Amino acid sequence: MKRRDFLKGCAGGALALGLGSPFGNIGAALAQEAPFPDLVAARGENLPRMFDAALTALGGLSRFIQKGQTVLVKPNMGWAVTPDKAANTNPELLSHIVKNALNVGASRVYVFDNTCDNWASSYRDSGLEAAAKDAGATVAPAHDSGSFQEVVNPGALYLKEVELHELYLEADVIINVPVLKHHGGAKMTAAMKNLMGVVWSRGSLHWSGLDESVPELLLYKKPTLNVVDAMRVMLTGGPRGRGDSQYLACRTLIASADAVACDSACAAIMASAGIAQPGYVFNASQRGLGVSDLATLNVQRLTV
Numbered sequence: 001m002k003r004r005d006f007l008k009g010c011a012g013g014a015l016a017l018g019l020g021s022p023f024g025n026i027g028a029a030l031a032q033e034a035p036f037p038d039l040v041a042a043r044g045e046n047l048p049r050m051f052d053a054a055l056t057a058l059g060g061l062s063r064f065i066q067k068g069q070t071v072l073v074k075p076n077m078g079w080a081v082t083p084d085k086a087a088n089t090n091p092e093l094l095s096h097i098v099k100n101a102l103n104v105g106a107s108r109v110y111v112f113d114n115t116c117d118n119w120a121s122s123y124r125d126s127g128l129e130a131a132a133k134d135a136g137a138t139v140a141p142a143h144d145s146g147s148f149q150e151v152v153n154p155g156a157l158y159l160k161e162v163e164l165h166e167l168y169l170e171a172d173v174i175i176n177v178p179v180l181k182h183h184g185g186a187k188m189t190a191a192m193k194n195l196m197g198v199v200w201s202r203g204s205l206h207w208s209g210l211d212e213s214v215p216e217l218l219l220y221k222k223p224t225l226n227v228v229d230a231m232r233v234m235l236t237g238g239p240r241g242r243g244d245s246q247y248l249a250c251r252t253l254i255a256s257a258d259a260v261a262c263d264s265a266c267a268a269i270m271a272s273a274g275i276a277q278p279g280y281v282f283n284a285s286q287r288g289l290g291v292s293d294l295a296t297l298n299v300q301r302l303t304v
Contacts, residue, residue, distance in 0.1 A: 042254075048096040073094065079116060148164060175223065190228055210280060222289075231250065260281065
């Protein structure tokens, strides 16, 4: 696929979300009834500014974090590659979210990920460890089973027992900050699939089938807020990326308390590049874990 086709594809994804205008048709009938939108899609050139605009529309970060609460900010930090590869969450966005969480009164902010590549290399090479620490967060390890506790997952059909990181279990607020990208097995990584990084054994999800098991990551505890980095989207060679991976310059940030809605919006972007919607988005919606039909939601689009 040529670069001009990428940009055309991104435009298609933007139109699917109504991003061509800050006041599109999807969910417009609900806009005057709800105090805050269900989902915000912001386009621009600067992720921190896009985050600020999206959170202002959602009622401010203080709507999600009360003074004195502990906050876990969960990026995708799984790969020992540099930020330009877009395999991990953008470090500048992570730093900005950490600083803002502390500014609104969080008592402590934690960052971790159960990485796929060597954990020390992934933390370092992604630039996320340094960004988090410089912003005031405590960067925690997740490479040892001792940091995880087994819990019974209520209502699960596949992940009936799951080992979750103790900080995920204990945090008052969870801000899930994935990067949107291609995944060879699941078709797409975004909000729901990013929660695989809070689980000790990812093998159990693969054995059950990702379309079936990924939705069950929302059963025990849902993120308080999901913020998707879709600035530069990896379209091929995911989830780690290759030297010949192709990218989409989408310049978008998506924010919602509903991980399923976020993933539905992300799937619309990926569909514009010819990537089929992952089955776990539909399955999660069918099980009542979130809303995948954007037409039923109050969606606000912003250009920053």
